[in-house]
Amino acid sequence: xxxxxxxxxxxxxxxxxxxxxxxxxxxxGLAAAGAQVVLNGRDPARLAAAAAQIPGARTLAFDVTxxxxxxxxxxxxxxxxTPIDILVNNAGIQHRAPLEDFPPExxxxxxxxNIASVFHVGQAVARHMIARGxxxxxxxxxxxxxxxxxxxxxxxxxxxxxxxxxKGMATDWARHGLNxxxxxxxxxxxxxxxxxxxxxxxxxxxxxxxxxxxxxxxEELQGACxxxxxxxxxxxxxxxxxxxxxxxxxL
Numbered sequence: 001x002x003x004x005x006x007x008x009x010x011x012x013x014x015x016x017x018x019x020x021x022x023x024x025x026x027x028x029g030l031a032a033a034g035a036q037v038v039l040n041g042r043d044p045a046r047l048a049a050a051a052a053q054i055p056g057a058r059t060l061a062f063d064v065t066x067x068x069x070x071x072x073x074x075x076x077x078x079x080x081x082t083p084i085d086i087l088v089n090n091a092g093i094q095h096r097a098p099l100e101d102f103p104p105e106x107x108x109x110x111x112x113x114n115i116a117s118v119f120h121v122g123q124a125v126a127r128h129m130i131a132r133g134x135x136x137x138x139x140x141x142x143x144x145x146x147x148x149x150x151x152x153x154x155x156x157x158x159x160x161x162x163x164x165x166x167k168g169m170a171t172d173w174a175r176h177g178l179n180x181x182x183x184x185x186x187x188x189x190x191x192x193x194x195x196x197x198x199x200x201x202x203x204x205x206x207x208x209x210x211x212x213x214x215x216x217x218x219e220e221l222q223g224a225c226x227x228x229x230x231x232x233x234x235x236x237x238x239x240x241x242x243x244x245x246x247x248x249x250x251l
Contacts (some may be wrong), residue, residue: 005232011035013229016064016085016121017091019046021190022140022218026088028054029222030229035086064117066089074124086136086229087125089118094192096151107154114158118165126173128232133177136229139166141184143244163240170238179237181228186244188216214244
């Protein structure tokens, strides 16, 4: 079988929320496997700075929570003769507060950014993939797809929804040649988790709770993404791949 199964040469990958953190790391991993990556975010300057660090990278700035904007940007990109072969729906935010005090406007932002965006961008890209009879969609879920912790109930709800939307995408679109799967990261040292990383009590708890005994490194998500984006995963569909140091396997 060899390296060829995982070779992404000649394929183009759009990664949302790609200017930092997990999205940027996944874009780097896909590029290293041969793909041309297209970085998405809302801030063109930050996107340009990120793209400058990845050879051959392009940018496509639009707001993933805006259905019309996503459709217009993706249709325009495809019309220019640059088909999207791989989509990584990574954009996401967090907000922590006790559930009884959780601000409703924060809840709405979580819904729009973490789950509605997967629908908006996924549908816009899939319409073109379906016409070609092939494509890879990788949604970024979370350990909170399966587990809950205090103060993040709405986030947990959105990530549970990402897992089920992934299954729904596979159920509707596998017959058209699309592979739709999700990666569920555990606790990784990212800007989104900066407050937790800086909290010695939380880090100590996490190291005891996680069988691997440590925070994850964002580079450790790259292999899972390349696998799901490649021919090696040609019969993998509707799957949620936990990359979490064993945290969901252990009490």
